[in-house]
Amino acid sequence: MQVSVEATGNIERKLSIVVPAERVDSEVDKRLKSMRSRVKIDGFRPGKVPLSVVSQQYGDAVYQEVVGELFQSTFYEAAQQENLRVAGMPKIEAKTLEPGKDLEYTATFDTYPDFEIADVSKMTVKRPKVKVTAADVDEMIETLRDQQKEWKEVKRAAKEGDLVVVDFEGKIDGETFDGGAAEDFSVELGAGRMLKDFEDAIIGMKAGSEKTVDVAFPDDYPSDDLKGKKAQFEIKVKSVSSPSLPTVNKEFIQKFGVEDGTKKSFKEEIKANMERELEQRVKARVKQSVMEGLHDLHEIDLPEALVNDEVQQVRNEMAQNAQGADLSTLPDDMFKEQAARRVKLGLIVGEIITKNKLEKDQSRVDEMLNTLASSYEDPNALIEYYRSNQEAMQTIEAAVMEEMIVEWVLDKAKVEDESLKFTDLVNS
Numbered sequence: 001m002q003v004s005v006e007a008t009g010n011i012e013r014k015l016s017i018v019v020p021a022e023r024v025d026s027e028v029d030k031r032l033k034s035m036r037s038r039v040k041i042d043g044f045r046p047g048k049v050p051l052s053v054v055s056q057q058y059g060d061a062v063y064q065e066v067v068g069e070l071f072q073s074t075f076y077e078a079a080q081q082e083n084l085r086v087a088g089m090p091k092i093e094a095k096t097l098e099p100g101k102d103l104e105y106t107a108t109f110d111t112y113p114d115f116e117i118a119d120v121s122k123m124t125v126k127r128p129k130v131k132v133t134a135a136d137v138d139e140m141i142e143t144l145r146d147q148q149k150e151w152k153e154v155k156r157a158a159k160e161g162d163l164v165v166v167d168f169e170g171k172i173d174g175e176t177f178d179g180g181a182a183e184d185f186s187v188e189l190g191a192g193r194m195l196k197d198f199e200d201a202i203i204g205m206k207a208g209s210e211k212t213v214d215v216a217f218p219d220d221y222p223s224d225d226l227k228g229k230k231a232q233f234e235i236k237v238k239s240v241s242s243p244s245l246p247t248v249n250k251e252f253i254q255k256f257g258v259e260d261g262t263k264k265s266f267k268e269e270i271k272a273n274m275e276r277e278l279e280q281r282v283k284a285r286v287k288q289s290v291m292e293g294l295h296d297l298h299e300i301d302l303p304e305a306l307v308n309d310e311v312q313q314v315r316n317e318m319a320q321n322a323q324g325a326d327l328s329t330l331p332d333d334m335f336k337e338q339a340a341r342r343v344k345l346g347l348i349v350g351e352i353i354t355k356n357k358l359e360k361d362q363s364r365v366d367e368m369l370n371t372l373a374s375s376y377e378d379p380n381a382l383i384e385y386y387r388s389n390q391e392a393m394q395t396i397e398a399a400v401m402e403e404m405i406v407e408w409v410l411d412k413a414k415v416e417d418e419s420l421k422f423t424d425l426v427n428s
Contacts, residue, residue, distance in 0.1 A: 003078040003082060011303060012110055012111075013084060013109060014106055015090075016104075017106070018102050019102060020102055024066060025100065027070075032051060036049055041057065112303065117348070120297065121414070123293040124416055125293060125410060125414070125416070126286075126418045127282070127416065128286075128418050128420050129417040130419075130422055137271050137274065145252075146243075146245065149245050150244045151242070152241055154241065155206070155207070158203055158206070159189070160190040161188075161189060164205075164239070165239045167184065168234065170215070180233075189203060195215055195216075197213065198213070201215070202235065205235070206237060207239050207240055214231070215232075215233050217229050217230070253266045277426065283403075287406050290406045290409045293413065295344060298344070302344060306343045307336065310343050314339050353405070365396055365397055369383055
């Protein structure tokens with residue numbers, strides 16, 4: 001097999017490959033001979049069909065099948081011969097495609113980029129410095145009370161914080177639009193789940209009152225048909241309810257698993273939970289800062305095939321997060337920036353692992369798995385599930401390797417503590 005390689009870009013290469021006719025023809029003959037005992041052709045007994053007849057009937061199809069397989073196998077042979085690290089599938093272009101002649105073709109593809117890990121001592125990593133205070137614990141208790149609130153119908157006019165049940169119908173230029181009407185729709189005033197103009201119009205209305213109001217859709221509204229437009233809504237209030245927060249008593253406290261029902265134990269439990277969450281949030285923020293720094297510190301040519309593959313991965317993940325929404329019609333450009341970022345970070349992290357010979361630390365994998373399992377009712381069942389599921393276990397191993405990458409960077413980079421409040425960190 002003859003192979004020549006041409007650099008057609010920083011990471012793009014073109015292989016010109018010639019496969020001897022003997023290799024192609026021998027494989028075609030071998031397959032045609034194996035078919036003689038299986039094919040059924042009128043006028044011939046099974047297994048007695050002449051090879052020439054089999055070749056006449058099936059030769060072209062077998063030749064195309066063999067050539068397709070040789071494109072794949074000889075390409076990777078050639079790439080290995082030339083020590084090329086192929087990134088993604090090649091674009092094959094046949095030059096000679098005729099039985100009895102050498103198979104000639106070109107394969108154009110991207111290679112993995114060669115680059116050096118930049119000097120991470122130039123990086124600045126921000127590390128949140130946060131402490132859970134008594135005020136934070138009290139605020140969390142108020143949040144829990146709010147989550148357990150009950151609604152009591154009132155006769156007065158609606159105000160912020162109330163739950164209002166309404167019927168509404170919206171029109172633009174006199175025409176109704178999709179999603180612009182509903183009956184018995186609940187609106188919690190001040191929660192910000194509806195447009196501000198809509199919520200503001202309801203404030204001051206009582207059960208049984210009606211109003212027509214103008215509502216402006218913002219320029220960044222998700223629907224292209226509505227963004228930047230003004231609609232007229234007819235609103236009818238059906239009921240107004242006021243929130244009633246529960247008292248922090250023994251019964252309330254025991255709902256959260258604090259058996260003795262005392263405020264002291266309740267606060268201790270809440271603080272312990274908040275500190276566990278805080279630890280994870282700090283780790284996540286530091287990791288984000290490290291990855292952003294690594295990304296910005298390197299300039300790398302990205303293989304287009306890898307980015308395109310990652311585009312589909314990003315699209316699928318977004319569809320799952322959107323409860324299975326069909327995103328297949330959206331253009332690839334919507335996902336390309338995030339996909340390129342992932343590919344770039346993957347290449348950088350992979351290079352750090354290779355150059356520094358970082359290896360999986362099984363003791364850390366076990367520790368992370370045990371920590372994860374400790375928050376479940378049956379820790380052993382979860383541990384057994386992970387250990388019997390290779391794909392699930394790989395997520396734990398990948399997380400440990402990411403921690404090791406972060407530690408490697410922190411050991412060399414400049415680390416700046418960033419004072420934050422607990423609520424600022426968890427809500428960011």
